[in-house]
Amino acid sequence: MARDERVQSAIDNWAPRFVANGIDYNDFQRVTNSVETWDEWCQKWSECGAMHEQMGEQAEAAGNYESAAYHYLHAAMAYHFGKFLFLSHPDQLRAAHERNVAAYQRALPYFDIPGERVAIPYEGGSTMYGILRKPWHVAKPPVVILVPGLDSVKEEMHNYGNVFLERGMAVLAIDGPGQGEMEFEHPMRHDYEVAIRHAIDYLEQRRDVDAGRVGLMGVSMGGYYAPRAAAFEPRVKAAIAVAGGYNITGHFDRLPRLTRDAFIARSGSSNEQEALEKLASFNLEGVMEKVRCPLLIIMGRLDRLIPPSDAERMAAEAGGEVELWMFEDGNHVCNNIVYKHRPQMADWMRDKLRA
Numbered sequence: 001m002a003r004d005e006r007v008q009s010a011i012d013n014w015a016p017r018f019v020a021n022g023i024d025y026n027d028f029q030r031v032t033n034s035v036e037t038w039d040e041w042c043q044k045w046s047e048c049g050a051m052h053e054q055m056g057e058q059a060e061a062a063g064n065y066e067s068a069a070y071h072y073l074h075a076a077m078a079y080h081f082g083k084f085l086f087l088s089h090p091d092q093l094r095a096a097h098e099r100n101v102a103a104y105q106r107a108l109p110y111f112d113i114p115g116e117r118v119a120i121p122y123e124g125g126s127t128m129y130g131i132l133r134k135p136w137h138v139a140k141p142p143v144v145i146l147v148p149g150l151d152s153v154k155e156e157m158h159n160y161g162n163v164f165l166e167r168g169m170a171v172l173a174i175d176g177p178g179q180g181e182m183e184f185e186h187p188m189r190h191d192y193e194v195a196i197r198h199a200i201d202y203l204e205q206r207r208d209v210d211a212g213r214v215g216l217m218g219v220s221m222g223g224y225y226a227p228r229a230a231a232f233e234p235r236v237k238a239a240i241a242v243a244g245g246y247n248i249t250g251h252f253d254r255l256p257r258l259t260r261d262a263f264i265a266r267s268g269s270s271n272e273q274e275a276l277e278k279l280a281s282f283n284l285e286g287v288m289e290k291v292r293c294p295l296l297i298i299m300g301r302l303d304r305l306i307p308p309s310d311a312e313r314m315a316a317e318a319g320g321e322v323e324l325w326m327f328e329d330g331n332h333v334c335n336n337i338v339y340k341h342r343p344q345m346a347d348w349m350r351d352k353l354r355a
Helices: 005-020 025-034 038-061 065-083 090-110 154-165 193-204 221-232 248-254 257-266 272-279 308-317 332-340 342-352
Strands: 115-121 127-133 143-147 170-174 214-219 236-242 295-300 322-327
Touching: 005 025, 005 038, 005 065, 005 257, 005 332, 025 038, 025 065, 038 065, 038 090, 065 090, 065 154, 090 115, 090 154, 115 193, 127 154, 127 193, 143 154, 143 193, 143 221, 154 170, 154 214, 154 342, 170 193, 193 214, 193 221, 214 221, 214 342, 221 236, 221 295, 236 342, 248 257, 248 272, 257 272, 295 308, 295 332, 295 342, 308 322, 322 332, 322 342, 332 342
Parallel strands: 143 170, 143 214, 214 236, 236 295, 295 322
Antiparallel strands: 115 127, 127 170
């Protein structure tokens, strides 16, 4: 039987992302080879997550905490990638989402650089959740806020966080409106500086980080959110935008069907036309000139989701110091060449956040 078009689309568009962000390549091959229809996708990945979760529990019970962290992280990533675009079965999506959050939280104390789940006050008495991790060797480190994309979550930012932590920066990965733990009650919003304002307000209440040195790093949709927030939140000292779109509706028709469906759902829309109307405000025209802090833009010429010209336009209109790293061999978010940009962007951020 021929493989479901949506299954093939997920494999074709996101295979490097899965591996770059924590899925074992052998798990990826085994699970995707077992899936023929999209209806099976979340179940198969959840079974992989459950396997790792059980191995994590066995390791934890035996006092083998390094192994527990390893398996709980792999479990969390499997649950996440099972549900990340599985909008056709909201009950399965919600169950896998909750298991992703729980598995990652079980891993947090056991990582080489542990972390804590933090509750950040948000509008209307609601809560925005984040994961804060701090380097051992710095008393009061600067902080890089990690901003996920349309279908990613704070837990998926784990490997991104490691490169900053290794260089003496703390990281705060958040689920903003429309993302992860906020995707069910809060639709995505173009003015993401609101979420960043609340995050920095929270950081200013802590004595163990330097909230006077805050950077942003956003990927994909987060690559739009980061410069947008930097334009309107003056406390941001530097920002990195990886594969962000300049004008979301300008390239909507080139997006995979799964991604278009995600935009409909996470914008709180009932159909594509309504989503396009809401997404019209997700536009950096007249915004980029307000970005005064140092800005790094990273884009791959082989990106099939976002036109590379969007990055060039963002760089041309930025109001302050800007660098554009364009990789001829990079795919979406340059996940196929992480060695060419992840360590280097962390070096760049360290330089900009020096005391």
